[in-house]
Amino acid sequence: MTFKFIPPYIRDITPYPPGKPIEEVERELGIKNSVKIASNENPLGTSPRAIQAIRKALKSLNRYPDGSAFYLKNKLAALHKVSPGSLVIGNGSNELIELIIRTFIQPGDEAIISDPSFLIYSITVKASGGKSVIIRLKHDYSYDVRGIIKAIGKRTRLIFISNPNNPTGTILSKKDYAWLLQRVPEHVVVIDDAAYREFVQSRDYPDGIDYLRDKAGNLIVLRTFSKLYGLAGLRVGYGVTTEELAGYLDRVRQPFNVNTLAQTAAIAALEDKAFVKRTLANNREGLDYLYRALERMNISFLPTQANFFLVRVSPFMSAKQAFESLLRKGVIVRDMTSYGLGDYIRINVGTPSENRKFIKEFGEILKTRL
Ligand SMILES: *Cc1c(COP(=O)(O)O)cnc(C)c1O
Secondary structure, X not given: OOOOOOOHHHHOOOOOOOOOOHHHHHHHHOOOOOEEOOOOOOOOOOOHHHHHHHHHHHHHOOOOOOOOOHHHHHHHHXXXXXXXXXXXXXXXXXXXHHHHHHHHOOOOOEEEEEXXXXXXXXXXXXXXXXXXXXEEOOOOOOOOHHHHHHOOOOOEEEEEEEOOOOOOOOOOOHHHHHHHHHHOOOOOEEEEEOOOHHHOOOOOOOOHHHHXXXXXXXEEEEEEOOOOOOOOOOOOEEEEOOHHHHHHHHHHOOOOOOOHHHHHHHHXXXXXXXXXXXXXXHHHHHHHHHHHHHHHOOOOEOOOOOOEXXXXXXXXXXXXXXXHHHHHXXXXXXXXXXXXXXXXXXXXXXXXXXXXHHHHHHHHHHHHHX
16 A cells, blocks of 8 residues: 555545547447437537637637636626625536535535435545435435435535436425525535526426525525536536635635636627527427437336436346447447436437437337347
């Protein structure tokens, strides 16, 4: 053991299983024109306005980025009707998750995390020496808000809510959200990770930012440019919270955590109403198509409020088998075994032709299993 001083809680971490790049998969399997519907990315590409803005900004890469993200914060503040001081910009919202955990969790402190939910929460809590207190989702895959409140103890510092929840696509209702916030003690911080907020169609969805304005002084709402705006590769997300909490997160972050291209692209993407509209329409129509096609195949799935959903591949095959068979046919999906869901794969809505390819190939695999 050369590096025996590495703390055991770091040694024990199971690394996040990332999806493979398409090029690598194609090279390994000797296939072409494969489609990736595994990482909830925007299938229509990147906001064209963002691309235009990035081109212009390329000339100023000799300069450090604006460490205060002045223009982006002002733009977001106006959009959400909050003060620029209540915003924190991150290198993706994943960086904000890390900053929050570094700010609040010391070894032995606890974060309440639902399961199945986004794997990054517990991995990052572990990296800080914290403990994840896991609350199972209920049978219908909704959040067990009572269970969460009951689990709050002396060492509880954070409660993570992914709303809509990745990977189930389910949401917390307005009633449950308000119920939860009312019962969380002031010193415990609720993280409302709203990465897929823009895709939600339900009227019963609570927008965390409204609750922040009303009262909650212990709430951080996370949003991202990775999904709706197609900027996952550039890394930019943000948190909306109180000025006090934003001030703490600002102390922990690197001064230049968000690069120039990301800041510029994010501002332009917010103005790209046409791209947003196209993306949302593609998502709605894609979901309709996929739901109907799967129903015809007698395959069950979890209806979603996001741009992805869980497809039950059992009893015909395991998630691993589905993943591997689809991969060989050039369709990259997410095997949910690492989330403890060995009967499910997760797919995101693709372009119409990507959706059709998935249905066609999945249908052929099914035929060999019936
Ligand atoms: C995709 C996703 C994010 C976005 O992370 P970024 O770091 O902003 O790319 C955040 N939370 C959840 C639950 C996600 O699925």
